[in-house]
Amino acid sequence: MASGAPWVLSQVQVVAEAVATVAFALSGVIEAARKRLDAVGICVVGGLAAFGGGTVRDVVLDRRPLFWVQHAGWLWALLALCIAAMAFMRARHLEPTERAMQWPDAIGLGLFTASGTQIALDSGMPAIVAVLLGMVTAVFGGVLRDVVCNEIPRAFHDHRPYAICAFAGGWVLVATQVLSLPGWVSLTAAALVTTSLRAAAIVCDWRLPEWQASRRL
Template sequence: MTWVLDLTGIFVFAISGALAGVRTRLDVVGMAVLAFFTAVGGGILRDVFLGVQPAALHDAGYVLVPLVAAAIVFFWHPQVTRLLPSILIFDAAGLGLFCATGTEKALLFGLSPLHAVLLGVVTAVGGGVLRDMLSGQRPTLLYDRQLYAVPAFLGAFTLAALFEFGVRGPLAVLAAAVLAFTLRFLAMRKGWRAPLARGVKDSA
């Protein structure tokens, strides 16, 4: 079940990467590259930090799913764009899932709670950072005005806290993922934004 959820999150993140390729007028190769690294980049970074072989290098699904997403966007990007509000909901779900599973994996490898939380956030937002850098955009992580990294951090923190109190396994992952998803969803619906430095005016 976790594998299916993982691939679902990868598919949604890959869609966002491919759409970024459309917006920046990349060709089909560029779209596929953005789709792949947006979808699995965070997991690859996490596994590299943990010193293990990334799952994307030994599971064909982690490669094929982003390519399928890129193909869908290549042929039907106007229709996909119209579905964007729904896709953002799945994107929020993927964010919650990845921050929780990334933190859990780091904890199981013996990392401290603090470092595990950091890797959980990397898992959730790393692909988006790579997407923005590859497409020549300022990484959204550096101006998290729409509360993207913040829900990921709180979800990862929750998973680490539950782990410390002996609550582990699918229940802990689900609780942390639901928390991160809920915060991200509410931020989108209510327009919650992270504050700027004191005295700096919001130009948005």
């Protein structure tokens, strides 16, 4: 993807993407356990949270094979992760709290936004579509997770900036590409901006406004 990236950076990226995917999968596992799903439901919801966003992006772009088809090892890793998480939850009565999950999740948000936007740009999409698809990559895993668990998606509901950080980060990537900066610079900048905004939103407790329906609605 980022052809100019030095070897070290591409290794860092692989590690970071793995961390991000694990964080997203665990968010699915935790939500499924909360909803008292069975072992199958936990694995499926974990998989939807981890791979759902990228899958929706690839269907929109008509890219095949899907990334989890091309790298089927991810499916085995996901299965192992879900089984390990279930064993761990059973033994320890579930240690990973949602607060602890926020930080890997913020890293995942940044990385998936950057890589998703880049992939869409590489497919020749206009800037607004690429930014939107970067956001979809980062956010729609969680949306599918919540829809299957019969909840309004948290990304649309909890009034803390989440998708909007991805939106901002996507534009950073577009801007750095217009400036012809090297690929690894723009990917890093986009991921950093997204993750920093999300981290700032958590630390400073920023809130998005809400619109309450009046009686006339």
